Every structure is written in C-alpha cells, then in structure tokens.
Amino acid sequence: MLEVRDLGFAYQGQPLLFDGVSTTVPDGHILAVVGRNGAGKSTLFKLLNGLLKPEDGEVLVGGKSISGRKISEIAAHIGTVFQSPEQQLFAGRVEEEVAFGPRQFGLPANQISERVSDALNRTSLLDQIARHPLDLSAAERRFLAIASVLAMRLPVLLLDEAQRGLDRVWTERLESILEAERSAGKSIVMICHDMDFVERNADTVLALGGRTPRQIPVPAFFSDTEVLAEVSVERPTPYRLREFMT
Amino acid sequence: MLNSSIYCPGESSLHRANPLTKSTGLFTVVVTSFLLPPPALWVVSAIILLIGLACGVGGSVIWRYVLLSLPFTLAVFVFHGAILPRSDMQPVLGWLHYSLTGLEHASLVGGRISLILASSLLFVSTTAPATLLRALDAARWPPGLSFLLASPLLLLDQFTGRARAISDAQQTRGLSVDGSPWRRLQALRMLLVPLLTSALADAQERSHVLTARGFRALPYRTVIDPPADTRFQRFLRWSLAVFMAMETAFMVLR
Incomplete structure (x- = not known):
C-alpha cells in the first residue's frame, strides 16, 4: 500500500505547488492522477520516487516511511515508467535494458533471466530480445520501459502517460497488464490525460490543479461537474453519451 | 552544480551588443593572448571576470571559471614547475625540486588558457544561442556554416536534459550514483554511453528535419527580426579585425 501524508512542495522561488496533499493507494488499487498541464502531476511522481x-509530509510504502531515503533505495519499493520513456532507454540491447533493474538488486543470473523473459513475454517483446532499443517502434519502446519496471516486481508502480499515442491493440495490451498487476495486489498510480482510459481502468482519481486536491472514486469524480471544470478535464464518452440520452 | 544552460538572460550592454561584435571581441582576446606576458594575462582574466560581475553574470562565470581552470592550472604548474626536468631545478624539500623557468612557463600557459576560458565564458553567458544564429543569418553566412557554429550551444540544453532523464531512469531502477570513486566512475560510464548513442541517433533525425524544411535550399536565410546592430559596432568589428591581422602579422614576422 502507498500512502502520501500531508505532502508539501514548492520549486525554488515559486509559490507552493502542493500544500497538505494526502492520498492512499491500497494493494490492488489503481489511482489516476489528473489535471491540467502544469498542475504538478509529474512533480508528484518525482516526489514519490x-x-x-x-x-x-511523507511517503509510506507498506506502512514504512521512505521519505529521506536515497533514490536507489526507494527503487526497491517503487517502479516508475516516465513520460516519454523512449527518451530514457539506455542499454545496448532490449534484454540488457530489462535486466538492468533486477541486476541492481543483486539477483542471481538465472532469476534475472527468468524475470527478463517473463516481463518481455507479458509486453509482447520477447521476439525483440536481441534488438537495440532505439531500433524499436515508438509503442515497443514504451512497452520496453514498462517491461523494465515489471521485471523489478515492485509493490508500487508509477506510470506517467503510459497510454499516450498507443493504438487499440497496444492500449488493450496495456490494460491487460494493468489488470494483471492490480490482481497481483500492486498499488498503481497513473498520470493520464485520456479520461476514457481513466474511466475504464482506475478505481479512484486524484484531481490536481483545483482548490483542494482530493481522492475521489471514479464514478463520483466524473459526475461532479464542478470538480471537472476546476481541474480542466472532460467527461469520458460513456458519461457524455448518458448525459446526451437523458 | 552547473545549470542546464550557460546563457544567463540580462539587460546589460554586453547582453544587448550584437553577437558578431562580441564574437569578434572574443577572437581578438584569443589572438592577443599569444602576445601578452604572464602577469598581463592574469590581470586581463581578472578584468574580464569583473566585467562579468558588472553585467550580472559574474556568479555563473566565476563559478564555471574556477571549476574548469583550477584543475588545469594546478596540473600545469605541477608538471612544468616540479616534474618536467629543466637545467635550473632547485631542491625544496627532500625529493621535491622546482624550476623557476618552469614556473614562468606554467604561468604563461596557464594565464593564456585562463584568459581564453574567461572570455569564452563571458561570451556564452551573455549571448543566447538563437540570437547568435540570427546574427549569423542576418550577416548572410551560409546556413550550414552558421548552424554548425551555433548548434553546440543550441544542443547543450537538450543534451543536459537527456543526461538528466537517463540518470533519473537509472537511479529509479536502483542504480546508486553515490559511494566510492570507482562506483561513481561506473555510473558516469553508464550515463555517457547511452548519451552518445542517442546523440548519434538524434543527429540523423535532425538532419532529416532540416532537409525537409529546405534548410540549405537557398545560399542564405532571411531573418525577420535580426539582432540590433549599429554603425559604431560595425566600425568596432572592422577595427578589431584589422587589429587581429596586425597582431598575427607581428607574431609571424618577429
């Protein structure tokens, strides 16, 4: 379980971006962080990892505070798929990219190999194992970044716009991975501008950029026109359709 | 820690000066550095750093100057003053010897590098890369050549951002960048290799983008808002060019 308690943050010389932000992501739960550009969504991720x-304030994983720890220590609890992950691939082969995280944990070679194969299989990249990451398509690079984090088998996952620019097939693959991780009891936080994706996959929403950021169940969030206008997001298609029909 | 961009915005007269005038001034300082004696080299370096302070970029310039010149200057003095065998080596303490002529030569080499570094830092701290590119285009330089000159400065921000992104990705996947010098060196190697490969991949993409935009379709590019230039600055540039030619001739003929 991931807990954020009374988080406060400001960039140097700028007003407070967060003041007393609290949220809880239980095991097997997906929280979507939404809000207009510049609301602090990516900053929140950087505070978490x-x-x-x-x-x-502080950040807790499984009831233990991780605030103040080194980034490499926090990496043993929280995995992050960054926005534009294709900019952040660094290994010479797909296999090495995925093995990087487990290797940092000091796992034996056979376990690393098993994790790499499993993560690549789940992301449909097993046949690309020997290729250079920069030779992959944009969607494949995105999934390689996801595989790199899946291979670390962490209790908390942070996904920054992981669904952006994916076609239907890749989006469905991402949704099935999210569902599998939720079923496995992972706490998942995803930043997302696609409200249809949020409506289909998230359990609760943390809306940033409004007066008081608070965690709201998905149906309640999309039914609250005031909050939607405040954080500048549009309703997903099923909600608009329902509104149109009534 | 160094910021992502060396350029510091400001409104000083040096910021407002045409980049061509500043670059001519920079080249003049570089050529002059081969004629000045050691004490003058250090004095002029100090004056340039003071000009940086007056222009509001002193903190950034001095910090980078110290960071870059100190290791080099120390190495030059140790190598020429105490390691390189010379006829006038004098004992100081035990096995440690020094040479006066070696120290004088170190002062000359160190002072020259110091002056070139200080003036280059002042130039890049007060000149926005995009403005330099516009000034070169306005002066009707071939687009390929002007881009070649300005692109290292234009790409600096991008590479700094990419380096930070890769470092962030590695750290959040468990790489520790602290600890022993060996571990830090390993972390640096793991950062530099992907940075280089991604830069090479970017170069091809960038080249395609420039070609698709007809970057070199015409012998020169039209600039809608060229940087301000004055008759005095043009006169100054020509005067400095003549001065540099005279200095070069003096160095060759003496």
Whole structure:
C-alpha cells in the first residue's frame, strides 16, 4: 500500500505547488492522477520516487516511511515508467535494458533471466530480445520501459502517460497488464490525460490543479461537474453519451 | 552544480551588443593572448571576470571559471614547475625540486588558457544561442556554416536534459550514483554511453528535419527580426579585425 501524508512542495522561488496533499493507494488499487498541464502531476511522481524531496509530509510504502531515503533505495519499493520513456532507454540491447533493474538488486543470473523473459513475454517483446532499443517502434519502446519496471516486481508502480499515442491493440495490451498487476495486489498510480482510459481502468482519481486536491472514486469524480471544470478535464464518452440520452 | 544552460538572460550592454561584435571581441582576446606576458594575462582574466560581475553574470562565470581552470592550472604548474626536468631545478624539500623557468612557463600557459576560458565564458553567458544564429543569418553566412557554429550551444540544453532523464531512469531502477570513486566512475560510464548513442541517433533525425524544411535550399536565410546592430559596432568589428591581422602579422614576422 502507498500512502502520501500531508505532502508539501514548492520549486525554488515559486509559490507552493502542493500544500497538505494526502492520498492512499491500497494493494490492488489503481489511482489516476489528473489535471491540467502544469498542475504538478509529474512533480508528484518525482516526489514519490525520490527524485525531488518534499518540504513537508511523507511517503509510506507498506506502512514504512521512505521519505529521506536515497533514490536507489526507494527503487526497491517503487517502479516508475516516465513520460516519454523512449527518451530514457539506455542499454545496448532490449534484454540488457530489462535486466538492468533486477541486476541492481543483486539477483542471481538465472532469476534475472527468468524475470527478463517473463516481463518481455507479458509486453509482447520477447521476439525483440536481441534488438537495440532505439531500433524499436515508438509503442515497443514504451512497452520496453514498462517491461523494465515489471521485471523489478515492485509493490508500487508509477506510470506517467503510459497510454499516450498507443493504438487499440497496444492500449488493450496495456490494460491487460494493468489488470494483471492490480490482481497481483500492486498499488498503481497513473498520470493520464485520456479520461476514457481513466474511466475504464482506475478505481479512484486524484484531481490536481483545483482548490483542494482530493481522492475521489471514479464514478463520483466524473459526475461532479464542478470538480471537472476546476481541474480542466472532460467527461469520458460513456458519461457524455448518458448525459446526451437523458 | 552547473545549470542546464550557460546563457544567463540580462539587460546589460554586453547582453544587448550584437553577437558578431562580441564574437569578434572574443577572437581578438584569443589572438592577443599569444602576445601578452604572464602577469598581463592574469590581470586581463581578472578584468574580464569583473566585467562579468558588472553585467550580472559574474556568479555563473566565476563559478564555471574556477571549476574548469583550477584543475588545469594546478596540473600545469605541477608538471612544468616540479616534474618536467629543466637545467635550473632547485631542491625544496627532500625529493621535491622546482624550476623557476618552469614556473614562468606554467604561468604563461596557464594565464593564456585562463584568459581564453574567461572570455569564452563571458561570451556564452551573455549571448543566447538563437540570437547568435540570427546574427549569423542576418550577416548572410551560409546556413550550414552558421548552424554548425551555433548548434553546440543550441544542443547543450537538450543534451543536459537527456543526461538528466537517463540518470533519473537509472537511479529509479536502483542504480546508486553515490559511494566510492570507482562506483561513481561506473555510473558516469553508464550515463555517457547511452548519451552518445542517442546523440548519434538524434543527429540523423535532425538532419532529416532540416532537409525537409529546405534548410540549405537557398545560399542564405532571411531573418525577420535580426539582432540590433549599429554603425559604431560595425566600425568596432572592422577595427578589431584589422587589429587581429596586425597582431598575427607581428607574431609571424618577429
């Protein structure tokens, strides 16, 4: 379980971006972080994975605080798929890219190999194992970044716009991975601008950019026109259709 | 820690000066550095750093100057003053010897590099890469050549961002960048290799984009808003060019 308690943060010389933000992501739960551009969604991720240090509050995984720990130590609890992950692939082969995380944990070679094969199989990249990451298509690179995090088998996953620009087939693959991770009891936080994707996959929504960021169940969030206008997001298609029909 | 961009925005007269005038001034300093004696080299370096302070970029320039020149200057003084065998080596303490002529030569080499570094830092701190590119285009330089000159500065931000993104990705996948020098060196190697390969991949993409936009279709590019230029600055540039030619001739003929 991931808990964020009274998080406060401001960039140097700028007003507070977060003031007392709290949220809880239980095991087997997907939280969608939504809001307009510049609302602080990616900043929140960097506070969760330790790339930025909060001024107030703390982040807990499984009831234990990880605030103040090194990024590499937090990496043993929280996995991050960044926005534009294709910019952040660094290994010379797909296999090495996926093996990088498990190798940092000091796992034996046979376990690393098993994890790499499993992660690549789940992301439909097993036949690309020997290729250079930069030779893959955009969708394949995105899934390679996802495979790299899946191979680490962490209790918390952060996905920053993982669905962006994917066609139907790849989107369905992503949704099945999310469902499998949820069933496995992972706490998943995803930043998303695609409200149809949020409606289909998330359990709760943390809306940033409004007066008071708060965690709301998905049906309640999309039914609250005031909050939707406040955080500048549109209703997903089923909700608009329902509104049109009534 | 170094920022992603060396350019510091400002409104000083040096910021407002045409980039061609500043680059001519920079080249003049570089050529002059081969004629000045050691004490003058260090004095002029100090004056340039003071000009940086007056222009509001002093903190950034001095910090980078110290960071870049200190290791080199120390190495030059140790190598020429105490390691390289010379006829006037004097004992100092035990096995440690020094040479006065070696130290003088180190002062000359170190001072020259110091002056070139200080003036280059002042130039890049007060000149936006995009403005330099516009100035070169306005002066009707061939687009390929002007891009070649300005692109290292234009790409600096992008590569810094890419380096940070790769480092973030590696750290959030468990790579520790702290610890022993060996571990830090390993982390640096793991950062540099992908940075280089992605830069090579980018180069091809960038080249396609430029070609698709007809970058070199005409011998020169039209600039809608060229950087301000004045008759005095044009006169100054020509004067400095003549001065540089005279200095070069003096160095060759003396």
